[in-house]
Each structure stands twice: as C-alpha cells, then as structure tokens.
Amino acid sequence: MIYVGDVMNNNTSELxxxxxxxxxxxxxxxxxxxEYLYDLTGIAGGFIIHKTDLELxxxxxxxxxxxxxLNEVGVLHFGGAPSIHKAxxxxxxxxxxxSTIMALSNDITNVIHYxxxxxxxxxxxxxxxxxxxxxFESDNVDExxxxxxxxxxxxxxxxxxxxxIVELENLKKIxxxxxxxxxxxxxxxxxxxxxxxxxNQPPALKINADLAVTSTDKLMDGPRAGLLxxxxxxxxxxxxxxxxxxxxxxxxxxxxxxxxxxxFKLDNLKEALKRTENIDLSPLINAGFExxxxxxxxxxxxLSEEEYINVALKMLENYGIITITAAGMPGASKTLRIDFxxxxxxxxxxxxxxxxxxxxxx
Amino acid sequence: MIYVGDVMNNNTSELxxxxxxxxxxxxxxxxxxxEYLYDLTGIAGGFIIHKTDLELxxxxxxxxxxxxxLNEVGVLHFGGAPSIHKAxxxxxxxxxxxSTIMALSNDITNVIHYxxxxxxxxxxxxxxxxxxxxxFESDNVDExxxxxxxxxxxxxxxxxxxxxIVELENLKKIxxxxxxxxxxxxxxxxxxxxxxxxxNQPPALKINADLAVTSTDKLMDGPRAGLLxxxxxxxxxxxxxxxxxxxxxxxxxxxxxxxxxxxFKLDNLKEALKRTENIDLSPLINAGFExxxxxxxxxxxxLSEEEYINVALKMLENYGIITITAAGMPGASKTLRIDFxxxxxxxxxxxxxxxxxxxxxx
Numbered sequence: 001m002i003y004v005g006d007v008m009n010n011n012t013s014e015l016x017x018x019x020x021x022x023x024x025x026x027x028x029x030x031x032x033x034x035e036y037l038y039d040l041t042g043i044a045g046g047f048i049i050h051k052t053d054l055e056l057x058x059x060x061x062x063x064x065x066x067x068x069x070l071n072e073v074g075v076l077h078f079g080g081a082p083s084i085h086k087a088x089x090x091x092x093x094x095x096x097x098x099s100t101i102m103a104l105s106n107d108i109t110n111v112i113h114y115x116x117x118x119x120x121x122x123x124x125x126x127x128x129x130x131x132x133x134x135x136f137e138s139d140n141v142d143e144x145x146x147x148x149x150x151x152x153x154x155x156x157x158x159x160x161x162x163x164x165i166v167e168l169e170n171l172k173k174i175x176x177x178x179x180x181x182x183x184x185x186x187x188x189x190x191x192x193x194x195x196x197x198x199x200n201q202p203p204a205l206k207i208n209a210d211l212a213v214t215s216t217d218k219l220m221d222g223p224r225a226g227l228l229x230x231x232x233x234x235x236x237x238x239x240x241x242x243x244x245x246x247x248x249x250x251x252x253x254x255x256x257x258x259x260x261x262x263x264f265k266l267d268n269l270k271e272a273l274k275r276t277e278n279i280d281l282s283p284l285i286n287a288g289f290e291x292x293x294x295x296x297x298x299x300x301x302x303l304s305e306e307e308y309i310n311v312a313l314k315m316l317e318n319y320g321i322i323t324i325t326a327a328g329m330p331g332a333s334k335t336l337r338i339d340f341x342x343x344x345x346x347x348x349x350x351x352x353x354x355x356x357x358x359x360x361x362x
Numbered sequence: 363m364i365y366v367g368d369v370m371n372n373n374t375s376e377l378x379x380x381x382x383x384x385x386x387x388x389x390x391x392x393x394x395x396x397e398y399l400y401d402l403t404g405i406a407g408g409f410i411i412h413k414t415d416l417e418l419x420x421x422x423x424x425x426x427x428x429x430x431x432l433n434e435v436g437v438l439h440f441g442g443a444p445s446i447h448k449a450x451x452x453x454x455x456x457x458x459x460x461s462t463i464m465a466l467s468n469d470i471t472n473v474i475h476y477x478x479x480x481x482x483x484x485x486x487x488x489x490x491x492x493x494x495x496x497x498f499e500s501d502n503v504d505e506x507x508x509x510x511x512x513x514x515x516x517x518x519x520x521x522x523x524x525x526x527i528v529e530l531e532n533l534k535k536i537x538x539x540x541x542x543x544x545x546x547x548x549x550x551x552x553x554x555x556x557x558x559x560x561x562n563q564p565p566a567l568k569i570n571a572d573l574a575v576t577s578t579d580k581l582m583d584g585p586r587a588g589l590l591x592x593x594x595x596x597x598x599x600x601x602x603x604x605x606x607x608x609x610x611x612x613x614x615x616x617x618x619x620x621x622x623x624x625x626f627k628l629d630n631l632k633e634a635l636k637r638t639e640n641i642d643l644s645p646l647i648n649a650g651f652e653x654x655x656x657x658x659x660x661x662x663x664x665l666s667e668e669e670y671i672n673v674a675l676k677m678l679e680n681y682g683i684i685t686i687t688a689a690g691m692p693g694a695s696k697t698l699r700i701d702f703x704x705x706x707x708x709x710x711x712x713x714x715x716x717x718x719x720x721x722x723x724x
Contacts, residue, residue, distance in 0.1 A: 015602050022426035029418070029427065039422060047419035047614050049411075056391070057409035059579045059586045060401060060689040064384035065391065091453040092608025102492075126606060130464075130492065217421045224421045224612050240377050243691050244488060246454025250586050252409050252614045327422040329605050 014330035017309055021327040024316050038348050039322040042163075042191070042296060042339025045217025045224050048259040049252070062251020070227070070254050073261040077193065078212050078229040079203030087229040088239045089249030089257055093190045093215045094123035096226035098130075099242035100186060100211065101153070105131035108184075109151045113137040114144045114174055116157060117164045121188070122331040124155060141170045145177050154178050154185045158192020158204070158212075161324075161333040163294035165192065168201050175208050184234070186211040191218040195295055198269050210234060219269060219296065219341050222260030225249045272296035272340035279350050287358045297339040300357065307361070308334045314360035321348075321356055376692035379671055383689040386678050400710050401684040404525075404553070404658060404701025407579025407586050410621040411614070424613020432589070432616050435623040439555065440574050440591040441565030449591040450601045451611030451619055455552045455577045456485035458588035460492075461604035462548060462573065466515055467493035470546075475499040475517045476506045476536055479526045483550070484693040486517060503532045507539050516540050516547045520554020520566070520574075523686075523695040525656035527554065530563050537570050546596070548573040553580040557657055560631050572596060581631060581658065581703050584622030587611045634658035634702035641712050649720045659701040662719065669723070670696045676722035683710075683718055 028036050056065050067088065074087025090096035101111065101124075111128045113120055113136065120137050128135035138144055148154055156174055159165045171187075178185035187204040189196070193214035197203065204212030211230035216222030226249070228235060242248050249257065273296055281291045281298060290302035303311065312325035325336050338353060339345070390398050418427050429450065436449025452458035463473065463486075473490045475482055475498065482499050490497040500506055510516055518536055521527045533549075540547035549566040551558070555576035559565065566574030573592035578584030588611070590597060604610050611619065635658055643653045643660060652664035665673065674687035687698050700715060701707070 012598070015598055021422075022429065025423055025426035026430060029423070034417060034423065037423060039420060041422060043421055044423075045421040047416065047424075049416065049614075054409065054411065055396060057585075058401060059405055059407040060383075060403060060684050061387060061391070061396065061399060061406075062409075064387035064689075067384065068388060090608070091457075091610075091612065094606065095453075095608030098607045123607060223419075223614060226608065236374070236377055240692055244456065244693055245460045245485060246452070246457030246588065247609065248453075250453065250615060252411075252585060252618065253612060256614065322422050327426075330602055331606055 018327065018330065020313060021316060024313070025322065025327070028320055037320045037322060038344040039342050040297070040338050040340075040345055040353070041322055041324045041327070042337070042341045043215065043218045043224075043324070044342040044344065046221035046260065047223050047256045048221060048263065049256055050259065053255045057251045057255060059251070063254060066251055066254035066258055069258045073258055074227050074229050077203070077214070077227070077261050077264070078205045080205035080229055084231060085205055085229060086232045086235040087227060088235055089254045090226035090228055090242060091247055091249050091253070092224060093188070093213050093226035095242065095247040096213045096228040096238075097123050097188065098127045099238050099247050100228070101127040101131055101133065103238040103241040104153055104184065105133060108133065108153045110134045110136065110147065111153050111155060112144055112147045113155045114141065114157065114166070114170070115139055115160060116166045117160050117162070120157065121161060121190070124188070141173060144174055148177050148181050148183050150181065150183055152183055154183060156185065156187050158187050158189035159195040162299055162335055162337060163191065163195060163296070165195055165199060165295065171201070172207060179208055184210045186213070188213060190215040194219045194264075194266070194269060197266055198273060198295060205229065216257045216260055220260055220264045223253050223256040225253050225257055227257060227261075269296060269341060272345070275340045281354070283354050284357060289357065294337065294339075296341050297337060299338075300336040303336065305334045308336050311357065311360045312336060315356050318360065319352070319356035321353070380689065380692065382675060383678060386675070387684065387689070390682055399682045399684060400706040401704050402659070402700050402702075402707055402715070403684055403686045403689070404699070404703045405577065405580045405586070405686070406704040406706065408583035408622065409585050409618045410583060410625065411618055412621065415617045419613045419617060421613070425616060428613055428616035428620055431620045435620055436589050436591050439565070439576070439589070439623050439626070440567045442567035442591055446593060447567055447591060448594045448597040449589060450597055451616045452588035452590055452604060452609055453611050453615070454586060455550070455575050455588035457604065457609040458575045458590040459485050459550065460489045461600050461609050462590070463489040463493055463495065463515070465600040465603040466546065467495060470495065470515045471513045472496045472498065472509065473515050473517060474506055474509045475519070476503065476528070476532070477501055477519045477522060478528045479522050479524070482519065483523060483552070486550070503535055506536055510539050510543050510545050512543065512545055514545055516545060518547065518549050520549050520551035521557040524661055524697055524699060525553065525557060525658070527557055527561060527657065533563070534569060541570055546572045548575075550575060552577040556581045556626075556628070556631060559628055560635060560657060567591065578619045578622055582622055582626045585615050585618040587615050587619055589619060589623075631658060631703060634707070637702045643716070645716050646719060651719070656699065656701075658703050659699060661700075662698040665698065667696045670698050673719065673722045674698060677718045680722065681714070681718035683715070
C-alpha cells in the first residue's frame with residue numbers, strides 16, 4: 001500500500017523533473033518551433049475544436065450542449081446501451097477514479113484490484129487511503145475471486161501503464177463473479193478501452209462491467225480527460241459527488257472529447273501495431289539495453305529510476321523526443337516507453353529513435 | 363458542519379434540477395439560437411482562444427507553454443511578487459480548495475473560516491470532513507482571532523456567493539494575526555479578487571495572505587477554473603498533491619485563463635456597478651418580492667428553496683434568462699441572483715428582467 005504521507009516526501013524532486021522537462025519543451029518551441037518536438041508518449045492527445053463549438057463554451061451553456069453529446073458518443077465507445085448506461089466527463093481519469101471511490105465509500109469496506117502486472121496506477125491506492133478503505137491488489141485471479149463480496153468494489157485494470165493487457169478469460173471470470181455476488185465491478189480502461197479492441201476484446205459494457213473509465217488522450221486524439229461510463233444510477237451518484245469538489249470536465253474539454261471520440265479510428269492503432277512488429281531492436285540490445293515490445297511500441301527495462309530520468313531528459317533536450325519518463329505527472333511510471341501511436345511518431349524513422357536512446361545514455 | 367453523507371441524500375433532486383435546466387438551454391439553442399439566451403449569473407465566463415494557441419494544446423506540450431504564462435499573469439492579478447509568489451491553474455476553485463486542505467492536512471488540526479455572511483461555500487467544510495479536520499466558521503472576527511495558532515489554517519472568504527464583501531479592516535486584522543502567529547492564511551477570493559478591487563481594496567498578496575484562489579469565470583471572461591496563487595513552496599506542495607488526483611487545469615483551460623486574465627478590465631465591472639445603482643426595483647417590491655442590491659446586480663431574498671427553483675426554471679424557459687438557481691452546480695446557493703457583469707446583460711433592459719421575475723412567480 002502507498003500512503004499519501006510517504007509519497008509526499010518525493011514531491012520536490014518529481015516537480016523539479018517536470019519543470020525541467022517543461023522548460024526544455026518551451027525552449028525548443030521558442031527557438032526552433034513545435035515541429036522539432038516529437039511526442040512519443042502515446043498520450044499526446046489533442047484538442048479538436050470547431051468554430052461553431054467555440055461560441056458555446058461558456059460555463060452554463062457549454063455543459064448543457066456537450067454533456068448530452070458526450071453521453072451519446074461515450075456510451076457507444078464502451079459498447080453500452082443508451083437505455084441503461086450513461087457517460088460523463090471528468091477532468092482526468094484519476095479524478096473519475098477518486099470520485100468513484102469517494103461516492104461508494106459509504107457502501108463498501110474494501111477495494112480489490114486486479115492488475116495484469118503489478119504495481120497499480122497510484123491514484124487507486126491513494127484514493128482508498130483517503131477514505132479509509134482497505135486496499136488489496138494482485139495479478140493472481142484466484143486471490144481476487146476469493147475476496148469479492150457485497151461490501152467490495154472490484155477494479156480491473158484493462159491495460160497497465162506499460163501497456164500489458166488483461167487476458168479476456170480473466171476479465172470475464174472476475175466480472176461474472178462480481179455480477180453473481182451483486183458486487184460492483186469497475187474497469188480502469190485508461191488505455192485499455194482502445195488497446196483491448198486492438199486484440200479483439202469486447203468493450204467494457206458489452207461484457208457486463210458496471211462501470212468503466214478511459215483517458216481520451218491515450219491512443220486517440222482527445223484532450224487529457226476521463227470518460228466515465230456505466231449504469232445510470234451509479235454514474236449519476238459518482239458525477240454528482242465529483243461536481244462538489246470540482247472534478248468534472250469543463251465545457252471546452254467536453255467539446256474536444258466529443259470530437260475526438262467521433263473521429264477515433266482503430267486503423268491508426270493497427271498501423272502502430274504493425275510498425276512495432278517490424279522494428280529491429282537489436283542495436284539497442286547490442287548497446288546493453290533490455291527491451292520488450294508493447295502492443296504499439298517498446299519499453300526499456302533495465303535502468304534505474306535515476307538513469308531513466310537522465311536518459312529521458314537528454315532525449316528531450318537533444319532529440320526533441322517527449323516521453324512520459326521526462327514529462328509525465330508525479331507518480332507516473334518511470335520506465336522508458338516509446339509509443340508509435342502519435343502523429344509525431346510518423347515523422348521519425350526507427351533509426352532516429354534508437355540512436356536517440358543509445359546516445360542519451362552516454 | 364455539513365457531512366458528506368447528509369449532503370448525498372439531496373443528490374438526486376439537485377441533479378434532476380440541473381438536467382432540466384440543461385435541457386431547456388439545449389432546446390432554446392436548437393430551436394431559436396444562442397442569442398435567445400441571457401446568462402445573468404455573473405459567472406458566464408468565456409473561452410478566449412487564439413488560433414496560434416490551438417496548435418499547442420496537447421497533453422505535454424500545452425502545460426509547458428501555458429503554465430509559465432499563467433504564472434506571470436496570475437501573480438500580477440493577485441498583486442504578488444514573481445520572486446516569492448507563484449500561480450497555478452486548477453480545474454475549479456473547489457478543486458484548488460480541496461487540494462489545499464489535502465496538502466496541508468498532515469500539518470494542521472483545525473480549519474477556521476471567516477465569512478462576511480454565513481453560510482460558507484460547501485466545498486470548504488466538505489473537504490475538512492474528508493480529512494478529519496475540525497471545521498469552524500463564523501462571521502464574527504473575534505471568534506476567529508481567538509482560534510488562530512500554528513496548527514490552524516485560516517480561510518477568509520473575500521466575497522460570498524451572494525456577493526457580500528469582507529470589510530478591509532477585518533481582512534487585515536485576521537491576516538496580521540496569522541502572520542504574527544506563523545499560521546497559514548488563505549483568501550477564498552472566488553469572485554472577491556475582482557469585487558474587492560471595485561471597492562478599492564488591495565489584491566490578496568499585497569496584504570500578506572499566504573495563499574489566495576479565484577474563479578476565472580466569475581466577473582471576468584475566463585473559463586470556469588481556479589487560479590491559485592501564493593508563496594512558492596506552499597503552491598508547489600498543493601499543486602503536486604492536486605496533480606495526483608487529476609485536479610489541475612488542463613492545457614486548453616490554462617490557455618483561456620491566460621487570455622482572459624490579460625484582457626480583464628475593471629471598467630466592465632464599474633459599468634455594472636453604475637447600472638445597479640440606477641435600477642429601480644420598486645415594481646418587484648410592489649409585487650411582494652424582498653430585494654437587496656449587490657455590488658453588480660440584486661438578489662431576491664424572501665422565497666423558499668422550492669419557489670426559487672420554480673421561478674428560475676420558468677425564467678429560463680420563458681425568458682431565456684440563465685441564473686445560478688436554475689443551472690448552478692449541486693450545493694450552490696439557491697437565492698435568486700441577477701448580475702449585470704455579463705455581455706448578455708447588456709442586451710436586456712431592466713424592465714425585461716424585472717417582468718421576467720414577476721411573471722415567473724405566477
């Protein structure tokens with residue numbers, strides 16, 4: 001378990017790292033231009049907005065229009081049914097998770113979390129800690145199944161921060177057990193909502209999850225935001241709690257979420273998948289890096305946290321390559337990950353990327 | 363004290379009211395157009411964005427650019443000094459308050475809150491409840507001064523939800539006492555950051571507050587968002603906690619905050635102040651309404667909560683007038699308030715507004 005107090009000691013160095021990265025990004029934009037930056041995070045996101053949208057983006061008018069549209073396209077994205085499901089926008093996926101745990105905290109005692117590979121995204125144990133809920137995480141299905149009852153909330157991570165995907169059989173087993181025991185089950189499908197589709201898995205609500213959340217900037221061109229979808233009464237309860245603490249997505253973000261969801265195409269991900277299959281990582285291996293392919297890119301596995309950050313900051317400064325390691329939020333995974341999903345990835349050769357990694361370690 | 367549990371019972375009706383208002387707004391826009399809506403909330407906000415901004419609104423590139431610019435204009439708005447102060451963006455003022463209380467919760471035991479008129483905005487007691495902090499609010503300065511010590515966080519509301527403004531003498535007394543006792547003092551200047559200027563009060567950091575927050579959609583043309591400003595180390599600590607739970611403002615919002623702060627002019631507020639001084643409310647009084655002028659509009663004081671909501675929804679449906687009573691977030695004040703600060707207010711005569719209120723009660 002991670003305690004809020006423990007994590008806070010690490011605050012300053014994380015914020016320093018983030019500010020250093022942001023300064024390098026600013027300098028490159030000022031001195032050379034945006035085209036000399038290459039966002040290979042896979043979560044570059046985007047902000048697609050139409051001129052007609054812009055007139056409607058006020059505090060009270062905006063949400064009235066875009067919350068309805070987001071409901072329509074959001075339910076569709078998760079394979080839900082408009083008669084029983086509802087979709088709403090949160091400022092981030094972490095905020096949706098926090099709201100969910102807050103809203104359910106009076107009804108449950110334990111949160112049980114199945115991750116395809118440990119550890120969990122820190123927002124889940126942190127939220128549990130705040131509401132005094134016992135938190136248990138495991139990558140072993142049986143350990144999860146044993147613990148499900150009416151007083152538990154079961155969370156399943158669809159794909160980890162390093163893009164390891166849940167197996168469909170395990171996913172179904174846990175959901176079915178929750179359904180049988182009348183216990184709420186929630187899929188944290190931040191990137192999984194799209195990555196799982198790439199491997200022919202069904203969307204979350206098609207296989208009877210009560211709730212699911214996804215990040216509209218992950219593996220699609222939307223803004224950084226959390227799309228929460230599920231059974232209407234649950235979503236209402238969670239959204240209403242979130243509103244009280246300012247966790248909901250605001251009108252401009254809602255509008256961009258709608259546009260990105262409408263224009264999402266699985267074909268872009270399929271191209272990234274193909275590029276990953278074809279890339280030759282042997283130069284990296286020869287230079288002493290341990291590599292592993294992910295669905296839409298690869299990760300470097302054998303550096304220390306300090307080395308990861310040094311390499312990532314040099315890659316940013318000297319090659320313009322943005323990674324989560326360098327520019328991610330405090331608490332995000334430090335493992336160096338390269339993702340081919342972004343528009344920027346198409347402007348770079350495999351050689352450029354591989355050389356950038358090798359030369360940044362020296 | 364308000365408990366999260368108590369408040370949740372009221373969830374459904376509040377959400378129903380909000381959805382009803384949003385549906386009316388959508389119908390008017392679809393059937394007649396945006397020009398038949400008149401946002402008189404005083405917090406219509408806006409979303410000013412330039413074409414050159416739009417290219418930079420991605421997840422990692424956007425914050426790098428706009429967080430730096432927001433820091434510059436934000437510190438200026440609060441009368442701070444760039445060498446000791448820092449400004450950051452939160453998704454909403456409520457989110458900034460929550461983050462502040464969360465980040466300080468290990469260092470303090472009590473939150474003491476001075477409001478010019480009770481009750482407080484609910485986000486403050488709700489946040490205290492979550493972190494098990496004792497909460498005390500009062501409109502009596504001596505009751506506040508007695509309680510300040512090293513283990514307290516003192517919050518001062520600059521102007522209430524109904525726009526009652528703190529007296530400068532009281533504000534200074536409390537701040538000075540906190541400074542002497544080495545105790546953190548935080549001004550909730552949601553609308554006060556601008557309303558107080560209208561009455562020649564100094565901005566928060568000029569009179570030695572440690573922290574201050576304002577809503578960039580209140581009495582200015584910015585997006586709904588919270589601008590937190592104060593001593594660098596405190597702001598860093600609070601922002602970093604907020605990031606972990608997804609409470610920070612995202613890039614498109616940051617960009618619009620910067621543009622709105624740059625273009626803010628006190629003259630617009632001065633015009634609304636003059637209109638308020640000149641408006642004749644006797645038709646309302648003759649029709650049985652108790653009225654009170656606020657700095658930039660007026661409030662109706664003698665209806666029950668149910669009557670307020672009914673009148674506000676009819677004013678929206680039949681006259682296109684948007685009020686916080688009808689379209690505000692759950693927990694917002696239900697008192698019917700008319701504000702002349704918005705662009706829309708300039709398109710309406712005093713008679714139109716007064717008739718709308720009278721005819722909506724029948």
